Amino acid sequence: MRMRKKSNLETRMTQHPDYLLLNEIGFFDGKYTGVTEKKEIKKFDLRQVFGNDNPVYLEIGCGKGGFAVQFAQQNPNINILALEVISNVIIVGMEKAEELKIPNLKFINCRAEHLTTYFEDAVFDRIFLNFSCPYPKNTYANRRLTAPAFLDVYKKVLKRGCEIHQKTDNQKLFEFSIENLSEAGFILKNVSLDLHNSKFEGNIVTEYEQKFVSQGLPIYRLEAQYK
Ligand SMILES: C[S@@+](CC[C@H](N)C(=O)[O-])C[C@H]1O[C@@H](n2cnc3c(N)ncnc32)[C@H](O)[C@@H]1O
Numbered sequence: 212m213r214m215r216k217k218s219n220l221e222t223r224m225t226q227h228p229d230y231l232l233l234n235e236i237g238f239f240d241g242k243y244t245g246v247t248e249k250k251e252i253k254k255f256d257l258r259q260v261f262g263n264d265n266p267v268y269l270e271i272g273c274g275k276g277g278f279a280v281q282f283a284q285q286n287p288n289i290n291i292l293a294l295e296v297i298s299n300v301i302i303v304g305m306e307k308a309e310e311l312k313i314p315n316l317k318f319i320n321c322r323a324e325h326l327t328t329y330f331e332d333a334v335f336d337r338i339f340l341n342f343s344c345p346y347p348k349n350t351y352a353n354r355r356l357t358a359p360a361f362l363d364v365y366k367k368v369l370k371r372g373c374e375i376h377q378k379t380d381n382q383k384l385f386e387f388s389i390e391n392l393s394e395a396g397f398i399l400k401n402v403s404l405d406l407h408n409s410k411f412e413g414n415i416v417t418e419y420e421q422k423f424v425s426q427g428l429p430i431y432r433l434e435a436q437y438k
Contacts, residue, residue, distance in 0.1 A: 217299055224298055224320070227305045232260060232292070232319040232329075254331050260317060261290040266336035269294060269368070271323045271356060272343050276304015278417040282339075283308075283316035285415070289336075290315045296322050323356060323364065332367050338375045342419035345381040357388035362395040366437060375435045378406065380423035385431040397435035406430040 217223065224231065232255055257267050266289050270279050273293035283291050293316065295301040301320050308316045321329065343356040352358060357377070365375060375397065379385050392399060403409045407430055420430060 214299055217302060220298055220302060223302055223306070227309050227318075230305045230308045230316070230318055232317055252328055255329055257290070257292075257330070257334055260292075261315065263290070265290050265315070267292060267334065268337040268339065269335045270339040270341065272296075272340065273301065273304060273318070274342075275300050275418055276307060276318065278339070278341055278415050279304060279316055279318075280307050280311070280313065281415045283313045284311070287315055290317075292317050292319060292335075294319045294321065294323060294326075296320070323361060326364050326368050330368050333370045335368050336370055336373050338365055338369060338373075340375060340377040340379075341417045342379055342423075343377075343384065345379070345384040347381075347383065352387070355384060355387060357384070357391050359391055359395065362391055362397075366395065369437050371437060373437055374400075375437070376432070377435070378417070378420065378430055378432045380420075380428045380430055382431065385433070389433065392433075392435045396438060398438050400434045400436060401432070402434075403432045404429060406432045 258264055261267065268282070268289055268291045270291060270293045273279050273295045276293050276295070279291050279293035293301070293304055295318070298320055301318055305318050308318070319329070340356050344354070346352065346354045353360060369375070375392070377388055379388075389399065389402075401411075403411060406414060407424060411432070416424070423430065
C-alpha cells in the first residue's frame with residue numbers, strides 16, 4: 212500500500228541541512244532540480260561532510276532510516292550515509308536524526324544509479340542493502356539493486372577489500388544476488404539462509420525485517436567482499 216504524502220514535505224525536506232546532503236543542484240525525490248546540461252556537478256567530500264576521517268558506510272534504500280539511526284548510535288566511530296530515492300520516507304529518518312542529534316549519520320535523497328555522479332571512487336568502507344525491492348518480474352530485473360549495472364557502480368565507490376552486506380526475505384532476489392556477486396568477482400562469506408535462527412550476533416532489525424519476521428519468513432543474509 213502506498214504511503215500518503217506527508218504534509219509540508221517540501222518544506223520539511225529543507226529543514227535539516229545538517230542531515231541532508233545537498234549540492235549546487237539540490238535533490239528531491241531522486242530527481243535533479245534546476246540542473247542544466249552544462250553545469251558541472253561537484254562531488255561530495257565525505258571528510259568534509261562528516262568532519263572527520265572515520266570510515267563511511269553507505270546504506271542503499273534506507274526507507275525510514277530505522278537501521279541507519281540504530282547503527283549510528285551503536286557505532287559512534289563509524290559514519291553512515293543513508294541513501295533513499297523517496298523523500299516521503301527518508302524524511303522520517305532525517306527528522307529522527309535531528310531530534311536525537313546524531314553526528315555520524317547523514318542522508319542523501321537520490322537514486323543509487325547516481326552514486327558515481329556525487330562521489331569519488333573508493334570512498335565507502337561498506338555498503339548495506341537491507342530488504343531491497345525484489346522486482347519479481349524478469350522484465351524489471353535490471354532495477355534490482357544487485358543487478359550487474361549496480362554492482363559496477365558499487366565497485367567504483369567501494370574501497371578494495373571492503374564488503375557489501377545484504378539481507379532479504381526474498382529467496383529469488385537472494386539467488387539472483389549470489390549469482391551476480393559471484394560473477395562480478397565478489398567473495399561471498401557468512402551466508403545465512405535463516406538469520407534469526409543462526410548464531411549471528413548484533414543484528415539490527417529493519418522496519419521491513421520486523422514485518423517479515425512477524426509473518427514467520429526466514430531472513431537471508433550474506434557478506435560479499437570486493438577483492
Ligand atoms: C523494501 S524497502 C526497504 C526499506 C528498509 N531498508 C528496510 O529494510 O526497512 C526498499 C527501499 O529501497 C528504495 N529504493 C529502491 N530502488 C532504489 C534506488 N534505485 N535508489 C535508491 N533507493 C531505492 C525504495 O524506495 C524503498 O524505500
